[in-house]
Amino acid sequence: MHAYVFSVVIEDSLEALIKVLLTTRQAQAKLISAEVCESGIENVKLLTMSLSLKPEKAEWLKRKLSNLPTVLEANYVGLNTFLKV
């Protein structure tokens, strides 16, 4: 498992946020922390999640999140940290 930070720009609704979190669950990710903040655009929020994840699942998760109708953008960076889980 490696550490990643995912940034997801989401249309503002609780359902949209939950759907993003549920999708990370499909990737068998372990959620370390999450923060929601204003994006500066009306009705749009920025969700930042720290996850531990199998490296081969990171790109898949980005694509899966990008496909969601309420997600405007999804990106990630790897922290080059190996996590013993």
Add this chain to the structure above:
Amino acid sequence: MVRAADALVKAMESKGVDVIFGIPGGSILPLYDAFYDSNIRTILMRHEQQAAHAAEGYARVKGRPGVAVATSGPGATNLVTGIVNAMMDSQPVIAITGQVPREVLGTDAFQETDITGILLPVTKYAVTVKEPSKLAQTFIDSYYIATAGRPGPVLIDIPRDVLQADVEPQWKDEPSLIKYALGSVTEQTQEPNPELISKAADILINAEKPVIIAGGGVIISNATEELVRLAEYLMAPVVVTTPGLGSIPSDHPLMLGVIGMHGRIEANLAVIESDTILAVGMRFADRSVGRFDEFQKGRKVIHVDIDASELGKNVTPTISIAGDAKKVLSELYACIISRTARKEARPFVQRLKAIGESFDEFMNNYGEPTRITSWRALKVIREELPRNAIVTTGVGQHQMWVQLCFKVFEPRTLLTSCGLGTMGFGLPAAVGAKAAAPDRTVACIDGDGSFFMTCQSLVPVVQYDIPVICIIFDNRALGMIRQLQDFFYQKRYKDEHLGLSRKHVEKGIDYVKLAESMGVEGAVAESLDDLRMLVRRAVRSEQALVIDLPIDREERVLPMVPPGRWLNQMMTPMGFDIHARIRV
């Protein structure tokens, strides 16, 4: 001002919704009241799961969303299996559920349940509409989302007071979600990368044993013409996944059949022998390829899918192309014809076809000539049904027999539950299919286990004059369970028996009486001639008919690749020596 429920119905009409499948209940009654003044036909199913399957059957035939309607609480939760089925098979179903009024939400009110929370993980989009003025627009958004890119189900959950509120009847025909309103690149509008197309074309041109795997995405994107044109130019054999059945006619000379756990011998051998695979609109399910590691060994893989998250998920391709199957196949073809002449016939295709034909001959001649085997029965049914007839199935042995030997000539004419494997899918899906195509013959080929799970869908068949033919492959057993207990659990049969008595295993449910109790004629086919005559009569008379076809409970569906094994581990019937035939 109009009632929000009336505005919703107008929005539905504006998108061409002509029929809904559902069951009314207290929370959804304002919507049913609005249907009273609409031309939208309402079909009262007898269980909400069946409403969702019927909506999916409609969607698969029409290629546009089917709509299922249910009330709050148990009505909504009963939809879940049908919605998940649509999600797994990428079908556009719009579920509309009633909800308790906003002021009592969260109080555990009568028939309150968080259906949006329940369905969020298994829908493309799920929303509880809290603003009456947004209801009609939410439907337009949902319609768009259900069909955009890789299709799938959506849920619109509506509190009763939202349906009853007065609103201005205003909505835009375009989706209001920011992603789509901004016109950002979506899966559907995404152009295939020309560089990747060029590289893929080179690989295909230089391949000695190219094989095309066509999945359900080819059917969803209406890409049959493009698929056949490319296959014929490359002289590449085509194999299909279960959802891909119908993407190329079964009698096309390059079609080798379905691959996978219960795949055709020649189709699985084609994948094993291939040096290059072009996989289009498929997701490399474990049932299709067995082992991902073996699949990748010694061959180049070009994977095309509209859903970018499928690329590299299970198999790491040599080339991944995100895009619509129709567009990608068309551009691949254009690129290839500009670089090379049409390929000559490839000897390995003829050799594999000969192996397939020898298996057909073996099965045609299995046992005494008059014995009813599933194989022979399906041959009879195929001969009697029109070429464009729509066939649905349940899940189990009969479904596997259908994919092995029932010829499918046109896209959208075989409707079967693939990803979720939902027993009971067949009959309600047939109701939806017949509602979508009233001028075509619709037949449900079912197992007795599957049929009994949703047999009350016979009632709407009569009530709304939706005549479907239902043929029950009746072995008084959960046949696939019996087969698995036979092969992998040392014949320790447990709870696979569906008859009425353990002592008298042949004594089963009287499906003729059961059908007649719901107003549908029933008959038992005692022989293959009986079966032929009954199917022929039903096709000609355009009347609903339930045919009980007793079959041997000891029949086993073969070939079979044991779960988790590579395709070369095919088990074949006793007497059919696959190794001897490969050597020949």
